[in-house]
Amino acid sequence: MNRSLTLGADVGGTYVKYALGDGDEPGRWTGEVPTDPASPAITFGRLAARVAELLPPDAGIGAAGLACAGIVDVRTGRLGRTPNLPGWEGADLAGLMGIAFPGAAIALANDVNAALAGEARFGAGRNGSDLVMLALGTGVGGAVMIEGRLLAGHRFGAGEIGHTILDVAGPPCNCGNRGCLEAYAGSRGLLADARRRAAAPDCSPGLRALVAERGDELTTRNLADLATASDSAAAALFREAGERLGQAVGNLLNVLDPDRVIIGGGVAAAGELLLGPCRETAARIVLCEAARSTPIVPAQLGSAAAAFGAAHLAAIHLAAEAPRERS
Ligand SMILES: [Zn+2]
Numbered sequence: 001m002n003r004s005l006t007l008g009a010d011v012g013g014t015y016v017k018y019a020l021g022d023g024d025e026p027g028r029w030t031g032e033v034p035t036d037p038a039s040p041a042i043t044f045g046r047l048a049a050r051v052a053e054l055l056p057p058d059a060g061i062g063a064a065g066l067a068c069a070g071i072v073d074v075r076t077g078r079l080g081r082t083p084n085l086p087g088w089e090g091a092d093l094a095g096l097m098g099i100a101f102p103g104a105a106i107a108l109a110n111d112v113n114a115a116l117a118g119e120a121r122f123g124a125g126r127n128g129s130d131l132v133m134l135a136l137g138t139g140v141g142g143a144v145m146i147e148g149r150l151l152a153g154h155r156f157g158a159g160e161i162g163h164t165i166l167d168v169a170g171p172p173c174n175c176g177n178r179g180c181l182e183a184y185a186g187s188r189g190l191l192a193d194a195r196r197r198a199a200a201p202d203c204s205p206g207l208r209a210l211v212a213e214r215g216d217e218l219t220t221r222n223l224a225d226l227a228t229a230s231d232s233a234a235a236a237l238f239r240e241a242g243e244r245l246g247q248a249v250g251n252l253l254n255v256l257d258p259d260r261v262i263i264g265g266g267v268a269a270a271g272e273l274l275l276g277p278c279r280e281t282a283a284r285i286v287l288c289e290a291a292r293s294t295p296i297v298p299a300q301l302g303s304a305a306a307a308f309g310a311a312h313l314a315a316i317h318l319a320a321e322a323p324r325e326r327s
Pocket of ligand 1: 162175176180
């Protein structure tokens with residue numbers, strides 16, 4: 001059997017996105033299978049069945065990478081706390097992937113780390129070795145790469161940049177603290193801020209009408225469209241969120257001095273509405289003069305980043321393992 005194919009999979013609460021291809025080029029087949037919220041074994045079985053349908057008759061998986069939200073212990077292969085899939089907590093992910101894909105080299109990563117690995121290899125981080133990524137989704141995830149290596153941390157808890165506290169008296173965060181970056185720049189925080197602003201007497205009629213009209217269906221995309229149409233209250237909402245993002249990025253630039261900072265996730269679709277104020281604020285915070293112009297750029301791979309990154313990490317793992325096995 002020709003085991004030249006590499007699989008990357010990104011486990012979400014509803015679907016597992018996969019990317020499959022030759023060696024370190026995982027884009028030949030992409031798609032998704034449903035996640036079983038109670039059973040990683042059933043989920044990986046579905047994934048293996050889909051992969052078997054796609055593979056040419058004599059081909060096999062040489063390396064399989066898995067990205068998952070939460071605390072991923074890359075040493076033992078076990079999953080720790082994972083808020084979106086509580087039924088998976090404690091699971092031996094590496095062992096179960098090994099059963100679903102026998103003979104393949106298995107790599108595991110936290111989902112934002114995998115997304116950064118994907119952007120570094122195929123997207124906005126190409127040719128960079130010191131990178132920081134922020135993923136602005138419902139919450140805010142973070143990942144750090146130093147000299148080409150992802151920073152996992154001593155207890156696999158590194159990269160929680162979303163819980164950098166920017167104002168101890170700020171809005172409440174899902175983690176129980178106040179004023180975390182996530183409370184300003186995650187969609188949950190932004191939508192709460194939009195509703196607060198809409199209730200204020202001096203709010204623009206446009207924002208007030210949008211919040212009333214969309215109700216629970218309000219999205220950050222709706223707000224970005226309104227801000228682009230020159231609504232003053234919606235523009236202020238993104239400007240202030242962008243400034244908070246810039247505070248966090250400026251702090252990171254002072255600590256890490258990376259090549260560049262990559263901003264991804266659904267909220268980042270607001271583009272320059274966020275990134276413009278973010279760059280201005282970050283530049284004011286950075287002490288090292290040369291680092292003030294560090295590029296702060298949008299991610300390029302969208303929601304495929306973590307599956308591509310997981311495949312890349314698996315390909316690296318296989319390459320590192322192969323010489324040992326031959327000796
Ligand atoms: Zn927090």
